[in-house]
Amino acid sequence: MWKKGVTLATAAIIFASAAANVSAASGRDYISIVGSSTVYPFATTVAEQFGKTSKFKTPKIESTGSGGGMKLFCAGSDIDTPDITNASRRIKYSEYEKCQKNGVTEIVEVKIGYDGIVLANSKAAAQLSLGKKDIFLALAKEVPDPKGGEKLIANPYTTWKEVNPSLPDSKIEVLGPPPTSGTRDAFVELAMEGGCQQIDWIKARKETDKKHFKSVCHTVREDGAYIEAGENDNLIVQKLEANPKAIGIFGFSFLDQNGDKIQGSVVEGEEPTFENIAAGNYPVSRPLYCYVKKNHVGVVPGMAEFLAEFSSEKAWGEEGYLADKGLIPMPAKERQQFAADVAALKPLLMAK
Amino acid sequence: MLVGKKESTMDRVNRGLARRYRRERWFRLFGLSAIVTSVCFIGLLFVSIGANGWSAFQQTEILLDIHFDTEQFDVDNLSTANYGALVKNSMQTLFPDVAGRSEKRELSKLVSSGAPYILQKMVMQDTGIIGSSQKIWLPADDEVDMFQKGYILRDVMEGDRRLSDKQIGWIDQLFAEGRLEKKFNSTFFTAGDSREPELAGIxxxxxxxxxxxxxxxxxxxxxxxxxxxxxxxxxxxxxxxxxxxxxxxxxxxxxxxxxxxxxxxxxxxxxxxxxxxxxxxxxxxxxxxxxxxxxxxxxxxxxxxxxxxxxxxxxxxxxxxxxxxxxxxxxxxxxxxxxxxxxxxxxxxxxxxxxxxxxxxxxxxxxxxxxxxxxxxxxxxxxxxxxxxxxxxxxxxxxxxxxxxxxxxxxxxxxxxxxxxxxx
Missing domain, CATH: 1.10.3720.10 (MetI-like)
Structure with missing residues (x-):
């Protein structure tokens, strides 16, 4: 009898204290960040550094994915909503509109750097040199009939050599991210659509039938040559080691960490190296962003200082600690531009 | 028992007995093999996790002679002192030949980026150590740790690993001098999450x-x-x-x-x-x-x-x-x-x-x-x-x-x- 009494009493106490705390939580004393899992490793590094060197608490960073982050970010402007969201792509107009509608009228856009998407294989195999067109032909669901003419057929290629005679005679076997991933979106847009553009008659379609153009260029084959390997890039690296014939698609930081086991394929004659991506030569690289709620600056303690830390040279500069983590810095001029915008909290204006 | 009479129940039982025993043996064997298989899988899981994970309970540390220079410290504001410089200076004294900005940068990268904060904590706890010289074990960077544990191989090309030949030379020298040791990784149990593996804990x-x-x-x-x-x-x-x-x-x-x-x-x-x-x-x-x-x-x-x-x-x-x-x-x-x-x-x-x-x-x-x-x-x-x-x-x-x-x-x-x- 008394045992149950005790547990019930504890329950009551916990509830009471929790209720008291909930009302106290409205004055949040830490920064709340949500968003992309690609930006997560970089944002967390800055957050940790910020927590150690400033008098403020370490920001809390949730890994929700770009889309999920935007949804939370745009849900409202009150203090319960996140202060910052990270994205591995630019904010969409529809998201911007939703933000405006929900009272998040002033958003500061910060580009934080670039991320290269690499195609890599095991060091046990030869390094590949691919064109964007090869990537499109090897991975699209429907490709132009090799016999010629403006006709699309289901992708008939099974080996790289069939796609391009200069490539090795090995089976097409590509491990990549699933459609929910921002990396996949960027890969499809930059590499596959890029290859698509190199085929004249499909390129012409872009003007006449944009929807069809997109569906042709953005649809990845589903016959087993492209294997959805999940969001975990470490897993893809391990699979590449075990299977030298396979090629994996993932972010540059994983190539950077595993240079002894895997090699990045050359795309359009450019090697996926830090320097090449930073210089903008490597064609498959995308910008990373974070979006800040202007009306939370000054309300949540440490916001201005955190943004200053993020946009400082020691963080996102060429020798900064984010570069050590695999973030490709922006050119110096762009960095200056964005640092100034951040300091001035210049709100983003978007037109349809 | 008369010849020609129908066979008795016992006969029929006896005839089928061997078959029934055999079936029962198979039945038991089937159950046993199911257990053996699952035990094997569990064993495999434990062995693979254990083999991967046991080394995380050790962390490579570097013994440094830190001189808490009085000039570096402002008594009223201990948190602003340049603790990073203390670490860098002591590394510098160990390797006086290292010159040039990029080489110095490579050298200081051997020590964890969390080392300055450990010194800061020490000073905050006991201001008495200001002015003295102390021998302190500080965590090495995760790349050094991986190298010591054999996850980064020596015989791959320099560009393909995250440690340069020079850094490996310094590591070997530190190891030979007894300044580099694998110690019990207490950080793992006392720290919160971190983006630096050597500082991360559960x-x-x-x-x-x-x-x-x-x-x-x-x-x-x-x-x-x-x-x-x-x-x-x-x-x-x-x-x-x-x-x-x-x-x-x-x-x-x-x-x-x-x-x-x-x-x-x-x-x-x-x-x-x-x-x-x-x-x-x-x-x-x-x-x-x-x-x-x-x-x-x-x-x-x-x-x-x-x-x-x-x-x-x-x-x-x-x-x-x-x-x-x-x-x-x-x-x-x-x-x-x-x-x-x-x-x-x-x-x-x-x-x-x-x-x-x-x-x-x-x-x-x-x-x-x-x-x-x-x-x-x-x-x-x-x-x-x-x-x-x-x-x-x-x-x-x-x-x-x-x-x-x-x-x-x-x-x-x-x-x-x-x-x-x-x-x-």
């Missing part, structure tokens, strides 16, 4: 798990037991109680992510509770474990012989006295077993916590149920996704800790059952 996640489980236990045990007692002892058997029973059984099979969505909709959006808090995590996991506890509690109430109930009522006890004095104590071991198994399940959940914001990077160790927190399995998931190679072994080590918790919880369930169970 304490934050363990604390988060404990808070979450405490909330779950405090809510789900009384509610679960009360529900079971009412349904078993008081409720009339009619269509309504049947409906409740069917629904409880259904809830036990609902995928846990659904409870997460429910938590997001109800606790966060309607009640306005804070995101990422163990309180909300505990509430969500309560919903998830309640059916398990109710079902186990009802089963153990059912197993109390009716004679006990009747005897208590017979000597004049009220129904409540019969339940609280006799039935509940006898059913308690079974209820506790069910609760512990439910808790162990809750300990391993990540999916429902994703929706309420507990999949997050949290450095500060939570101290209350409303502090932002994460839990052990989420920490494992986040580390498994990190590019740094040193997180691979830490992932496995965290899995080992989680398994240790699970095994000890299940062992406790077995213990409680053995100790208090009564056979009739």
């Amino acid at each position: 304490r934050g996640a363990v604390a988060g798990s404990l808070f979450t489980l405490a909330v779950t236990l405090v809510l789900s045990f009384p509610i679960g037991v009360a529900t079971a007692v009412y349904l078993e002892e008081f409720a009339p058997r009619n269509r309504w109680t049947d409906l409740v029973e069917v629904n409880i059984n259904n809830l036990a099979a609902v995928p846990s992510i659904v409870f997460g969505l429910l938590g997001l909709a109800v606790f966060l959006n309607v009640f306005g509770m804070p995101r990422s808090a163990p309180l909300v995590g505990g509430l969500v996991l309560t919903l998830m474990t309640l059916p398990t506890i109710i079902i186990a509690s009802r089963a153990s109430l059912k197993s109390v012989p009716p004679s006990i109930r009747e005897a208590a009522l017979g000597v004049g006890a009220s129904k409540m006295q019969a339940i609280t004095h006799h039935i509940l104590p006898l059913a308690m071991p079974g209820m506790m077993t069910g609760t512990i198994i439910g808790m162990a399940q809750a300990l391993g959940e990540t999916a429902p916590l994703l929706m309420i914001g507990m999949v997050a990077f949290i450095v500060d160790v939570p101290t209350a149920v409303t502090d932002p927190a994460t839990v052990l399995p989420v920490q494992i998931y986040l580390w498994a996704d990190s590019p740094e190679r040193a997180f691979v072994e830490r992932t496995s080590a965290a899995i080992m800790v989680l398994l240790a918790f699970l095994i000890s919880m299940n062992a406790m369930a077995v213990f409680l059952r053995r100790k208090f169970e009564r056979r009739w």
Whole structure:
């Protein structure tokens, strides 16, 4: 009898204290960040550094994915909503509109750097040199009939050599991210659509039938040559080691960490190296962003200082600690531009 | 026995006997092989996790002579002193030949970027060390650690590994001088999460798990037991109680992510509770474990012989006295077993916590149920996704800790059952 009494009493106490705390939580004393899992490793590094060197608490960073982050970010402007969201792509107009509608009228856009998407294989195999067109032909669901003419057929290629005679005679076997991933979106847009553009008659379609153009260029084959390997890039690296014939698609930081086991394929004659991506030569690289709620600056303690830390040279500069983590810095001029915008909290204006 | 007479039953039994024995042997063999296979898989799991993870319990450290130069410190503001310079200077004195900016940078990268903060903490605790020289073991960078543990190979091309030939030369020299050693990795158990593997620990996640489980236990045990007692002892058997029973059984099979969505909709959006808090995590996991506890509690109430109930009522006890004095104590071991198994399940959940914001990077160790927190399995998931190679072994080590918790919880369930169970 008394045992149950005790547990019930504890329950009551916990509830009471929790209720008291909930009302106290409205004055949040830490920064709340949500968003992309690609930006997560970089944002967390800055957050940790910020927590150690400033008098403020370490920001809390949730890994929700770009889309999920935007949804939370745009849900409202009150203090319960996140202060910052990270994205591995630019904010969409529809998201911007939703933000405006929900009272998040002033958003500061910060580009934080670039991320290269690499195609890599095991060091046990030869390094590949691919064109964007090869990537499109090897991975699209429907490709132009090799016999010629403006006709699309289901992708008939099974080996790289069939796609391009200069490539090795090995089976097409590509491990990549699933459609929910921002990396996949960027890969499809930059590499596959890029290859698509190199085929004249499909390129012409872009003007006449944009929807069809997109569906042709953005649809990845589903016959087993492209294997959805999940969001975990470490897993893809391990699979590449075990299977030298396979090629994996993932972010540059994983190539950077595993240079002894895997090699990045050359795309359009450019090697996926830090320097090449930073210089903008490597064609498959995308910008990373974070979006800040202007009306939370000054309300949540440490916001201005955190943004200053993020946009400082020691963080996102060429020798900064984010570069050590695999973030490709922006050119110096762009960095200056964005640092100034951040300091001035210049709100983003978007037109349809 | 007459010739030509039909064969007797015994004959028929004898004829089939060998076949029946054979079949029974196969039957037993089949069961045995099923067990052997599953034991092999579990063994494989433990061996692979152990092999990957044991090295994470050690961390390479570097012995440095740090001179706490009085000039560097402003007594009124100890936190602004340049602690990084103290580390760099002492590395510099060890390798006086190193010159040039990039080479110095490479050299100072051998020591963890967290080293200056360790010195800062030391000074803050005891200002007396200012002015003195101390020999201090500081954590090495994760690349050095990986190299010492053999995960970065010496014989690959320089450009392909994250340590340069020069850095390897320095490491070898430090090792030869006895200044580089693998020590017990206490940081792993005392620190919160970090993006630097050598500074990352599971304490934050363990604390988060404990808070979450405490909330779950405090809510789900009384509610679960009360529900079971009412349904078993008081409720009339009619269509309504049947409906409740069917629904409880259904809830036990609902995928846990659904409870997460429910938590997001109800606790966060309607009640306005804070995101990422163990309180909300505990509430969500309560919903998830309640059916398990109710079902186990009802089963153990059912197993109390009716004679006990009747005897208590017979000597004049009220129904409540019969339940609280006799039935509940006898059913308690079974209820506790069910609760512990439910808790162990809750300990391993990540999916429902994703929706309420507990999949997050949290450095500060939570101290209350409303502090932002994460839990052990989420920490494992986040580390498994990190590019740094040193997180691979830490992932496995965290899995080992989680398994240790699970095994000890299940062992406790077995213990409680053995100790208090009564056979009739």
